Amino acid sequence: MPTMTIAKAINAGLRTALAGDESVLLMGEDIGTLGGVYRVTEGLKSEFGGDRVIDSPLAESGIIGTSIGLSLRGYRPVAEIQFDGFVFPGFNQITTQLAKLHARSKGQLTVPVTIRIPYGGGIGSVEHHSESPEALFAHTAGLRIITPSNAHDAYWMTQQAIASEDPVIVFEPKRRYWLKGEVDTEDPGTSADPFRAHVLREGTDATVVAYGPLVPVALAAAEAAAEDGRSVEVIDLRSISPIDFDTVIASVEKTGRLVVAHEAPTFGGIGGEIASRVSERAFLSLEAPVIRVGGFHMPYPVAKVEEHYLPDIDRILEALDRAFSY
């Protein structure tokens, strides 16, 4: 089984999709000759031609809007948005057009567009390069949103997004692009369904739900908690829309305590949605309120202080302490 970084796994997933289906096209800023600012699309233009791996003008609304038009003509475009904070010029096209066309047409039209967005902080970058805007999109019906946390999932989820008849946004954890892992390119195994959560570590005392870049942090926190005698279950959510509540609820019914961690601000975030659902469906199993760990209600701070902003092992452990204090 080959070992590769998440970036390479996405690259391999894109290559497989391009090779397997002539209607698949890639479009974005600098994705062709340069291979993308993170080299995720490296080598694909020379392999599949500029006709299929398109260096677009620098215009996000145009990238999404023309991708919609290409999909109406029968293509399966994969649009890359260079950084999380630059998706907003395309926000109108994504939320008012892409998300709604299938419904508006009473199901007659499908718009199988995939949007890849590197997201999250921890890379010491300048403004608008470290954000986690997933909740803004999760609030919009018609979109599916997934986020891999490891190379195997990155390989398969990229292809699953492209194969979906619905528009899918893949949030790629950019600070984990160089995280290596084994990829079974023959068999997705338990990753066959991109919208199912994975229990990565079993536990009995508390559950930590995380996704994307915080999954390794959650696993490390569970390891640290184990040293204190606490058995913590860790769930990689994988899909942000839809959310696999069944897996989360089953875990909470077992552990009685839940911490949800994401880089995005807690207010109005995915953690709040999970807390609400768990309180509705597993109220009597809860030993403590659901605790959220996430960013503060502020614009993403400057790089020199981001380590105090981003949830880390200690922040998750502190949240677990609070959960155990009830």
Next chain:
Amino acid sequence: MGVELPTTEFSDIPDELWLELEAHAHEAAEGHSAVVRLLDEKGGFAAGSKLADAVRALNPEDLRAMYRDMAMIRRFDIEATALQRQGQLSLWVPLRGQEAAQIGSGRATQPQDYLFPTYREHGVALTRGVELGELLRLFRGLSNGGWDPRETGFHLYTLVLAAQVPHAVGYAMGIQRDAARAEARGEDPGDPGAVVAYFGDGASSEGDVHESMVFAASFKAPVVFFCQNNQWAISVPAEVQSRIPLFNRAKGYGFPGVRVDGNDVLAVYAVTQWALARARAGKGPVLIEAYTYRQGAHTTADDPTKYRLSDEERMWLERDPVSRFEAYLRAEGIADDAFFADVAAAGDALAAKARADILSFEAPSLEDAFANVYAEPHPLVAEELAWHREYEAGFADTESAVDADRAQEGGR
């Protein structure tokens, strides 16, 4: 960009005319007042140009059909406006005054073409064979556009201004690729079609129009940008959208722009055919500015007396596209009293049908709205639909219980 469109032949308008128009377009970019026109305000025909010759070659039957479309959609528009006033539509977006721009451009398209309308292109819809009742359904609050765009090549209405314009460019990029692939396989791609993107003077200010023109120019996409400058974006005059004539903007993107008299159906038809032929031949986009006037309100919720002068409205009524074309057809002996009476009767019948249809439309249920949120199964939608059904079923119980009570009371 590796895509090269194969050259396709299009014989309705001779090559010399295209060249003439292209020359005109480049010339016009320098001057501000140039406008392509064949019919003057009294319906007099300006002969003596190649453009005129090309239109002269049009079949009298086609010309009458063109008039019929214009008159029919005007009559339909009047009826729909009245239906809104009578509470049968929640809103209507009148097209009155823009019949020539819409019928002329719509009739210039081919079945294999694909058109992206705004929300006022009722005339174009007619030329593409869209069932007009679907437009009424939309404005009655029954659908967001129920026709199948793949059947008519007429996309759904788009209410977010200019959002459909990049879709048009993307669709055109798809056509390019289809043709290139067919060629690569050694097949004759035939005429794979071209695309028309409709928008107005107001929407021309939207960033999506700019981005679309950049993409279209860079990739030489086979798309015609058809801007109906009807002078008013609700209450804001076109001068606030652009300090130069809109068609001049094309030059900045590197493709031709032409201003056509949007109340002259023959000129609109000829110029649109030229632009589409150019697009089919792989020469890239054209911007057509159809200079016209919105004779009515922006929508039935609007009151133009608040922002424009009746003198201006009167001046534009003298340029009315329908009566101008009627004058031409009469002067040329192409149509007579009997024809116009026949068209008027057909218009009244269409209006009566619209009125009858609207009362026969069945209301959709909210359940329908759950069905197409996603193309593939979605657990949250399924869960909410189940809850909704159960909740609604609870009312049914109450209603049947009430009915049963009533029945019992009646029996006593």
